[in-house]
Amino acid sequence: MRAITKSRIIVATLLAALSAHAADAAEAKRTPAGTLKDGTAIEAVTLSNAHGVSARILSYGATLQSLMGPDRNGKIADVMLGYDDLASYVDHPNFFGVTVGRFANRIAGGRFTLDGKPYQLPLNDKVNSLHGGGKGFDKVAWKIVSATNGPTATLVLGYRSPDGDSGYPGNLDVTVTYTLDEAGNLGIAYDAKTDKPTIINMTNHAIFDLAGEGSAMGAYGHRLTIPAKAITPVDDKLIPTGALQPVAGTVFDFRNGRIVGEGIRDGRDQQIRYGHGYDHNFALDKGLTAKPELAARLEDPVSGRVLEVLTTEPGVQFYTGNFLDGTFIGKKGHLYRMGDGIALEPQKFPDAPNKPNFVSARVDPGKPYHHAMIYRLSVAR
Template identity: 70%
Template sequence: MRILAKALAASTLALACGILSPAVAADATQAPAGMLADGTAVTAITLQADNGVSATILSYGATLQKLMAPDREGKVEDVLLGYDDLKDYVDHPNYFGVTVGRYANRIAGGRFSLDGKTYQLPLNDKTNSLHGGGKGFDKVVWKVASIKSGPVARAVLTHTSPDGDSGYPGKVDATVTYTLDEAGNLGITFEAKTDKPTVINMTNHAIFDMAGQGSNDTAMDHLLTIPAARYTPVDETLIPTGELRRVEGTVFDFRQPRPIEDGLRNGQNQQIVHGRGYDHNFALDKGVTRTPELAARLEDPGSGRVLEVLTTEPGLQFYSGNFLDGTLVGKGGTLYRMGDGIALEPQKFPDAPNHPDFASARVDPGKPYRHAMIYRLSVSR
């Protein structure tokens, strides 16, 4: 009894000091998700918090497949557009929830120069390279390095991109770490190291409908806030002109909460015409930061679900789902159409390797790349 009493006392002291946790706050589990045509197995990892928030990640593309979130009544829905099955992610790619790289967004003409040498990338967006071009990070199976339950559930995925992959220089060892804490904050950290100078710009391409994917309403009535006084206008091919234009007095001013649909059809604004809606990078007032800071807030008034996007990066690409044209059948047999969801992608600016005035996307040996972002879920009352 004396030994048991001492053990109990030691456990109580450890709990009070935070050495032990009274219960696992978030679970991490994995299961088979299918197989590619070449026989490569794909894994599905689920991170589950106590408050009803959960995230499912596929090792194919390090893809965020599901993000379950409760509304103000406690009803839990999946707030991500996407597919139910691995086969659709392979056969009908549309960047739903994937990890994009080596370079997220567009590079003009698929060309950039480093140290006097010009590199040519595949052109997969008319005259430009988009999201890495060719076989980007979204179209490979990542290795599941580790998963762990605890106060913060964690899944670590890795991928090695060889020198010359899709035209990019340098062998790159990339890591994506997903974390989910007991409050329901989903963190995503992108890290990469290279053996020769290259450019890297990684992000997640989740497309959100905070009313729940497949809802009868579009996401265009969501209230959006972006703390950015300037954005980067684009040409007709959606490449930044190099200008940083003020949002004040324009349909690009989201510094106060505003319905997305306001200004969405303003054909007098040439930028809206170029993007067929919003498909633009916002220069965040905070710039590059050491820890993630607010980049956007998205609220669905009907359900009360709120998403805050935090990032260490200087830019946020806001895409209003303009190319969802009714040809893709998603989760639960839902036919996705224009405006059914939006993307809020924190990243370096598009085409930064060709704009010396933009924050540099260059990564050198011994100076690893790191981008930390958070999807913070809550409910308005």
Template identity: 65%
Template sequence: MRNSGKGILATAASVLAVVLAANPALAADASQAPAGKLTDGRQVDAVTLKAANGVSATILTYGATLWKLMAPDRDGKVADVLLAYDDLASFEKTPNFWGATIGRYGNRIADGKFTLDGKTYQLRQNDHGQSLHGGGKGFDVQNWKLESIKSGKVATAVFSLVSPDGDSGYPGTVKTKVTYSLDEAGNLQIVFDAVTDKPTVLNMTNHAIFNMAGEGSPRDATQNVLTIPASRYTPVNEKLIPTGELRAVEGTPFDFRKPKALAGDIRDGRDQQILYGRGFDHNFALDKGQTKTPELAARLEDPVSGRVLELLTTEPGVQFYSGNFLDGTFLGKQGHLYRMGDGIALEPQKFPDSPNQPSFPSTRVDPGKAYRHVMIYRLTTSPR
């Protein structure tokens, strides 16, 4: 007699449950610990999610920040691949968005202004007259509420925050939730959910700064090999605001459709866009566009260690920032001094300045229509 599909699935699930029960090391673990206090006395906690293959992620309630991301190389040697501060006081005193949840609006809005339904809103300006990553008092500097943590086949941590109407100039009370999930294979998923009671704009992302050779490695991130499946990018003006054009990457330093190291083109001063950004600080229009499920947005590899990061997202763009403003004044983990090119950011998003660019994907969110962005950091290794 032939087994039904449901019977096969039920049997497989039962077998998996028995295996997990007999081998608890295969399950992903979630744990919580105090990380210190802010200057106003509020407690900040750290949640660590650990997978069976050696990958682990530590998230702070402050900024719902991805603080540490431990990844094994092809020989099993584990290293933290994120740049960040070692201590909570530095996060509070000199915020730099490193690893933080960004909102309400990731990236730049020109002159800190946009018009929605005929009304103009003035936002906080924190970047030479522009509003960047929420205007300087955004989600990255809020102490989020830890709603829940859970171990199991997938370890999860859920954080929540309420942004009141008028927060940094944005309309609407926005209730947000960020869920970090780590499975046994070392896939770290981040889901951004939000609802609003008034029409508003939202563009949430994570601002992790990577070096796949390991934080503090003598091989800086410009030795990493990057792939971005995007045929076009959004060129910017001298204020790093998109011009509205979607420009072909072919024949330019912005062509990452095939893997290449960053060290060469990052200094190509013959391209005005590289001069504007002091390197790369540009949004790439992904060929996949907006998708219902996460698809590949970038691949970053350290060829020496074999550590590989694949970034997947539901969003239509990814901002590639080559750490151009790391100027040797930032003291990071283990006393390491961060300089230009020591780490790079790959921020999945809708496009910068979309509220002022009608041809760009809309970032409008209305009451009754929830916002959701799903992204995944997939950590693997390449063969020798």
């Protein structure tokens, strides 16, 4: 009996050890990624789980450089457009996977007013300010605060944006927290504190091809679902008019899912003509929420890969890479063209500081900013 009891104890101990190892399978690995021209060293941190999902993040731009995941046959591929090396992100910026801020998307004329005081931002999108304008969060070196293993692998990056940075008021202390768990949830949390009233709207600008970056067919054959009964229509400068336009009966109705390529060239729709395809903010039915809720579901019928995007924010910008024209040489020497990938960017509505009826992007001292989003990668069998 004692021998049997002893054997059981040994087996139980081994099982407990194996269980603990499995629970601690998510890892965060730091590696050098290159050096900026001013001598600043940039690192890459790879978060990985035991099921073939991994994410590589650069400290430059707090950039999500790659997201790897298996298809229904177990073949692992990178599902994000981007570059293989640091120099390309620096020399040929195109927002691939970067953290954008202080304000994601467009601000008309680069102008807004807070408490009666006008502010002017750099114009980097013809007559508008785009993704922060000037030297946005995508073009700076972030500090790695921590990188830890565990049931959920975690990376925390920090940056201080000084008062007047690119025209924005207030000293802003920002953190971006990436997490990856065993279920394939890549979480991204944005937190910021300011010492003056300011505006903040942060997100990630990943461009996805679930068939695998550089695939021959691109993302036009993907099936997309967006739970939104309205978009914020734009003018010919891609600035929202301030209205909410129902999607029913239009090529913008993704509520029950539709193939991306079905409406992308429908020139009968003025909004498609303005955007040269899809480049529009969808007003999510859920609105602003305390916890991340579904903003979009993207599926590649061929590979079986599924991406769900969840967010606490009230909108998601759907962009079909309309300005990719073959001049950008991406990973593995691939030339990126329109439709080679799509972006699904959770955020507040574009030009919100100039549209009183939109959810406010204002942030005040003592009332920190927080946006939590999730990229959930899985496989449909």
